[in-house]
Amino acid sequence: MxxxxxxxxxxxxxxxxxxxxxxxxxxxxxxxxxxxxxxxxxxxxxxxxxxxxxxxxxxxxxxxxxxxxxxxxxxxxxxIYREIEIPPLTTPDDWRAAAWTSAHSLRTAVLRHPWIASVLGEVSGASLGPNMLRMSEGLLTLFEEGGFDPDGANTALGTLFAYVLGQTTSEAAWLTKLARSGQSEEEWMARMLPAAEAAVRPFPRLRGQFEARMDAASQQIRGSDFDLGLDVVLDGLAALRARAV
CATH class of the missing domain: 1.10.10.60 (Homeodomain-like)
Structure with missing residues (x-):
């Protein structure tokens, strides 16, 4: 052999x-x-x-x-997956609040350990780890007890997981780059501001978005963007759930 x-x-x-x-x-x-x-x-x-x-x-x-x-x-x-909190449901209608909590718990864990963003795509056996299995079983339980049929629960699990990791690994990579630079987020953005303003000037919609966000803290923007996207995802999952009711 x-x-x-x-x-x-x-x-x-x-x-x-x-x-x-x-x-x-x-x-x-x-x-x-x-x-x-x-x-x-x-x-x-x-x-x-x-x-x-x-x-x-x-x-x-x-x-x-x-x-x-x-x-x-x-x-x-x-x-790291051991850190994820998946709250139990009191009633089926609690599924959305529990999914919200679980999503934020996963985001917090990734941002607490930002190096994980660089390795998730390389971990071939991640789905076999005991903590990953516990988390997956917990989320499937959450969605099934929340009114999803088994196929819908599996779709909801994959969709929620994909959204959180897609958003959060980008955040983690950005924070890792900042840490290597030795600068704070505010210092980095201040240095980039003149170039960013010039770049968006010919594009009215991008310029409007840029100007609307200019006074907000970067961390606040990242958090609010994550919450808005999560609401959209959960709205879609609610529509999926309604098919099984």
Whole structure:
């Protein structure tokens, strides 16, 4: 069997090794320290060697839990999904408020760990992670108990997830760029203002949008844009739900 045939496509597909004695380092410790490193220094700083130094651990104890950096990233991404709150429903009509809360919880988690925007498309086994499965099951439960049929609940889950990640990964990438620049959002926008004003001048509709938003804080704009788009998504899901009622 070749090395390629022996490799597992995901950390969740690889059988756990059986250990005869209690290891000095746990997978939970490795994942927690990985997230701390990523939050502090970003994706480029993550390496097995650097992580081992932070944990004061040798390669053998590290690789007994995680065989590669790709597996480590899968584990860290799934751990972020543990942070997502999905509130239970009191009545079926609570589905919209619960979906709103869940969407904002996912957005907050991504923006708390903006490096995740760079890796979501590369995590092949993300859907098999226990926290991802818990979140998906929770959202399906929310929508089914809220009056969606099973197919509609699956569509609602995918639509909500796609909207939040589509909007929020762009925000996270922007915040990562800002952090690398060493500037605040206000400082960056102030430097870009003259060029932006000149660029939109020939385009009356874009100029109107630009002028209407010029006095608002960038963070406020991003938040209000997210909420408006989320309302549109939930309006569409409400129409989907009505077909099953």
């Amino acid at each position: 070749t090395a390629k045939e022996q490799a597992f496509p995901s950390v969740w597909a690889r059988p756990q090794r059986q250990r005869r004695e209690q290891p000095s380092l746990s997978r939970e410790q490795i994942v927690a320290e990985s997230i701390a490193l990523l939050d502090e220094e970003g994706l480029d700083a993550l390496s097995m060697r650097k992580l081992g130094t932070r944990l004061n651990a040798g390669a053998t104890s590290m690789y007994s839990h995680v065989s590669s950096k790709d597996e480590l990233i899968e584990l860290t991404v799934d751990e």
